[in-house]
Amino acid sequence: MIVGDVMTTPVISVEPSTTIADAAKLMLADRISGLPVTTRDGTLVGMISEGDLLRRGELGTERKRSSWLEFFGGAGKLADEYVRTHGRKVEQVMSSDPVTTCRDAPLEDVVTAMSRHRIKRLPVLESGKLIGIVTRSDVLRALARTLPTASPDAVADDRIWEAVRAELDKQKWGGRFLRFHVENGVVTLTGTILDERERQAAKVVAENVPGVTKMIDQLVWVDPHSGIVLCLPEASGAPEPAE
Numbered sequence: 001m002i003v004g005d006v007m008t009t010p011v012i013s014v015e016p017s018t019t020i021a022d023a024a025k026l027m028l029a030d031r032i033s034g035l036p037v038t039t040r041d042g043t044l045v046g047m048i049s050e051g052d053l054l055r056r057g058e059l060g061t062e063r064k065r066s067s068w069l070e071f072f073g074g075a076g077k078l079a080d081e082y083v084r085t086h087g088r089k090v091e092q093v094m095s096s097d098p099v100t101t102c103r104d105a106p107l108e109d110v111v112t113a114m115s116r117h118r119i120k121r122l123p124v125l126e127s128g129k130l131i132g133i134v135t136r137s138d139v140l141r142a143l144a145r146t147l148p149t150a151s152p153d154a155v156a157d158d159r160i161w162e163a164v165r166a167e168l169d170k171q172k173w174g175g176r177f178l179r180f181h182v183e184n185g186v187v188t189l190t191g192t193i194l195d196e197r198e199r200q201a202a203k204v205v206a207e208n209v210p211g212v213t214k215m216i217d218q219l220v221w222v223d224p225h226s227g228i229v230l231c232l233p234e235a236s237g238a239p240e241p242a243e
Contacts, residue, residue: 003110004103006142007124007132013038016045016091023048023090034121037094042129046094049120053093057086100125101134107142110134148210155211157182163209171201178202178219185213194224 013036014023023035027050034049055061062085084093099113101122110122114136124132161182168178178198179191187206193199199219206215221230 001107001142002103003101003105003107003124003132003134006107006138007103007134008138009124009132011036011123011130011133013130014048014090015040016089016094018090020053020088020090020093024053036098036123036130036133037090038130044098044100044123044125044128044130046091046096047098047121047123048090048094052084052095055085098123102126103131107139111139153211154185157184160185160187160209160211164206164212167205167209168202171205173198173201180206185211186216187212187214188216188218190218192220192222194222196221196230 012026012030012032014026016037016039018037027033027035034047036044037046037048038044055063063081087093099117099119099122101110101113101124103124103126113122114120121133121135123130124134161180164180164182164187173195177192177194178189180187180189180202182188187209189199189202189206193202199217199221202219203215203217206212222228223230
């Protein structure tokens with residue numbers, strides 16, 4: 001999936017000369033937490049977000065620094081902070097070097113950038129002009145579209161088995177001692193795991209295969225160093241004893 005598949009367009013934006021008050025009202029009215037800042041020809045010059053407006057003189061929330069930090073920080077840094085906490089124009093408080101992306105970029109790159117830079121949105125540029133924006137909400141909507149919303153039609157047991165086996169074989173975390181069988185859409189996990197976290201991962205593998213109607217957990221957790229059994233199969237997942 002690429003950015004062009006999920007981005008929002010057209011984009012609500014503000015100009016550098018927009019007042020802080022108007023930008024805040026716009027974010028509240030449209031229920032968005034950040035705005036691209038563009039010139040009239042669509043050139044991106046910055047981003048302003050809720051985070052840029054948290055430290056404000058009007059709220060008494062400016063960052064308090066000790067006198068020795070103020071001394072070593074220098075007058076220039078203090079002056080810059082004053083502008084950001086008391087400025088009335090977007091250009092005075094915005095982040096002027098935003099992380100951006102392009103229409104053809106893989107969605108994976110966007111998610112990586114969001115995590116690395118701890119940001120919620122990336123402007124989408126084309127020839128230096130703003131053409132869209134991709135946010136965490138856009139990624140979430142894409143996920144919602146791809147997840148199954150209804151029970152699939154019946155799938156043959158052998159196809160379920162092959163799908164589960166193929167996914168397990170791709171994973172580095174397990175599968176060496178893990179076994180399973182499928183009957184009427186029910187996947188029974190058996191065998192040995194060497195780390196309890198492998199149990200949940202194996203369940204997720206089976207849950208994601210179309211046609212699986214139920215799972216029975218009969219995995220045994222064994223300490224790889226001592227060979228001691230740490231956890232027996234769940235009682236609720238074990239077959240009913242014969243009468």
